[in-house]
Amino acid sequence: MSESWNPSATRRGFLGLAAGGAALAATGSQVQAQRVRSAARIVVLGAGAGGAAIANRLSARLDGAQITVIDGRQQHWYQPGFTLIAAGLKPAGYSISSTGQWLPSGVNWVQEYAAGIDPDANRVTTTGGQHFDYDYLIVATGLSLDWDAIEGFSLDMVGQNGVSAHYAGPDYAELSWRALDRFTDQGGVGLFGRPATEMKCAGAPLKIAMLAEDIATRKGTRADTQIIYNSNSPALFGVPIVHHRVRQIFDERGIEVRSSHVLKALDAARKVATYATPEGDVDADYDFINVIPPQRAPQAVRDSGLSWADRWTDQGWIEVDRETLRHARYPNVFGIGDINGVPKGKTAASVKWHLPVVEDHLISEIQGREGTRRFNGYTSCPMITRVGRAMLIEFDYNDNLVPSFPGVIAPLEELWISWLMKEVALKPTYNAMLRGLA
Ligand SMILES: Cc1cc2nc3c(=O)[nH]c(=O)nc-3n(C[C@H](O)[C@H](O)[C@H](O)COP(=O)(O)OP(=O)(O)OC[C@H]3O[C@@H](n4cnc5c(N)ncnc54)[C@H](O)[C@@H]3O)c2cc1C
Numbered sequence: 001m002s003e004s005w006n007p008s009a010t011r012r013g014f015l016g017l018a019a020g021g022a023a024l025a026a027t028g029s030q031v032q033a034q035r036v037r038s039a040a041r042i043v044v045l046g047a048g049a050g051g052a053a054i055a056n057r058l059s060a061r062l063d064g065a066q067i068t069v070i071d072g073r074q075q076h077w078y079q080p081g082f083t084l085i086a087a088g089l090k091p092a093g094y095s096i097s098s099t100g101q102w103l104p105s106g107v108n109w110v111q112e113y114a115a116g117i118d119p120d121a122n123r124v125t126t127t128g129g130q131h132f133d134y135d136y137l138i139v140a141t142g143l144s145l146d147w148d149a150i151e152g153f154s155l156d157m158v159g160q161n162g163v164s165a166h167y168a169g170p171d172y173a174e175l176s177w178r179a180l181d182r183f184t185d186q187g188g189v190g191l192f193g194r195p196a197t198e199m200k201c202a203g204a205p206l207k208i209a210m211l212a213e214d215i216a217t218r219k220g221t222r223a224d225t226q227i228i229y230n231s232n233s234p235a236l237f238g239v240p241i242v243h244h245r246v247r248q249i250f251d252e253r254g255i256e257v258r259s260s261h262v263l264k265a266l267d268a269a270r271k272v273a274t275y276a277t278p279e280g281d282v283d284a285d286y287d288f289i290n291v292i293p294p295q296r297a298p299q300a301v302r303d304s305g306l307s308w309a310d311r312w313t314d315q316g317w318i319e320v321d322r323e324t325l326r327h328a329r330y331p332n333v334f335g336i337g338d339i340n341g342v343p344k345g346k347t348a349a350s351v352k353w354h355l356p357v358v359e360d361h362l363i364s365e366i367q368g369r370e371g372t373r374r375f376n377g378y379t380s381c382p383m384i385t386r387v388g389r390a391m392l393i394e395f396d397y398n399d400n401l402v403p404s405f406p407g408v409i410a411p412l413e414e415l416w417i418s419w420l421m422k423e424v425a426l427k428p429t430y431n432a433m434l435r436g437l438a
Helices: 007-015 018-026 049-061 079-086 170-186 204-219 240-253 348-366 416-434
Strands: 041-045 066-070 075-077 096-098 108-110 114-118 123-126 131-133 136-139 188-193 225-230 256-258 262-267 272-277 280-285 288-290 333-335 379-386 389-395
Touching (some): 041 131, 049 348, 049 416, 079 170, 079 204, 079 416, 136 348, 170 188, 188 204, 188 280, 204 240, 204 379, 240 256, 333 348, 348 379, 348 416, 379 416, 389 416
Parallel strands (some): 041 066, 041 136, 066 108, 136 333, 188 225, 188 288, 225 256
Antiparallel strands (some): 075 096, 114 123, 123 131, 262 272, 272 280, 379 389
16 A cells, blocks of 8 residues: 555544534434333334334333334444445444344344235244234335346455445445555556445445545556446436536546446456446446445335335335325334335435334324324435545435535535544434434
8 A cells, every 4th residue: 555545544633523423412302202101012123223223212202012123133234334444444343333232121132034024914924933913013124235136246256356345244345445445556447336226325336436536546546547437327316416516526536427337247257347228238347346236125025015016116115105104005014214115315314314203103103193293305425525525415305405504514515524424423423313312
């Protein structure tokens, strides 16, 4: 690695400001409403960002309810950290904690996955063959990464021969950094892009491309490096004003765009990627490639009858009302997080605003009244543009920018303060959310 690029030195510079992040977390609204007596059986599928947080909120609000959380994953992953790991700014451990540490005492954590969901019988069956009957079901399974959809690709390639795949988990993100480190030392052609399905954190593919460009510049290899971003459509981002801003940054920094190119196959031995385009398949040579696969609801959800019948039929997101997050056909079922079939909101920041809505409607129902809270599509993407710079982009269902700090943080400007939000403040805020406190 060249002398001018030293991630640990960069990291040290930010540490003194960590207290700012903790302060931000502490401002989150505490769950203070009165406890409600209920013997309801509530099953939560998934103990990730949404599942752990709603389990904490409901156990704080309900007295006597039987809350069962089903999730076989022992590790909790703080996924917004994956981008920082893949850029060599954090180690894999930064994103890893244990699922158990976030779940409140008193809930029954079943360490298996849901294998079958029968919303007509109000019953979930686990991979171990256990059955759980419920009065209310909360689906918070997140999404599945369909790696098999990329022909010729397998996860054991990550970190070698220029292959990166930081969506796969913290360890893969660290391996991805090894590949990116080598690439930005040596130069060559780097391919980036996103799948054609809905995806979590649609800004993440753009961030890693811009970080690669920045790191190559800092190392002095930019002149020998070609950064190519393959967009699944003519747009770089779903919100038009953000698309234009990112396009401008890409133009200024010489990041090339290939529109309507969707990664289809990889020949790792020859270092050739194949993209599906409207004109047919196109091959591209690479020295480095970042693979982000199509994303879909987990199979058990897709088989459950909870998915939309006429939208996202290849992806299986559940049919919830976009404002109440309540299932359209099964009113005792709610969705939180990435699994929801709504036009925006596959971010952890959206989960934060899903939580009070689902809590309100579920508890109001138990009390025999109607909930009033609504989700407006809030989605937030701290769009890292360089090490030390980001744009704090927040928007709603109508593509309006809805900045949390109007007049203080300009959403479309590359700012140090927005970088700090991502690098320092986001994780304590996320952790507070998991505990039901933000
Ligand atoms: C690279 C990357 C960068 C990101 N950056 C940001 C960012 O900067 N800001 C931001 O706000 N968001 C970001 N996100 C998105 C954010 O992490 C997700 O939107 C968020 O974690 C969604 O929460 P969730 O509860 O829906 O899913 P998850 O947190 O993924 O949790 C889902 C849980 O469900 C479990 N599960 C799966 N199938 C089953 C089953 N059949 N039965 C039971 N349990 C099951 C899983 O084991 C998992 O524990 C990023 C994501 C990635 C990958």
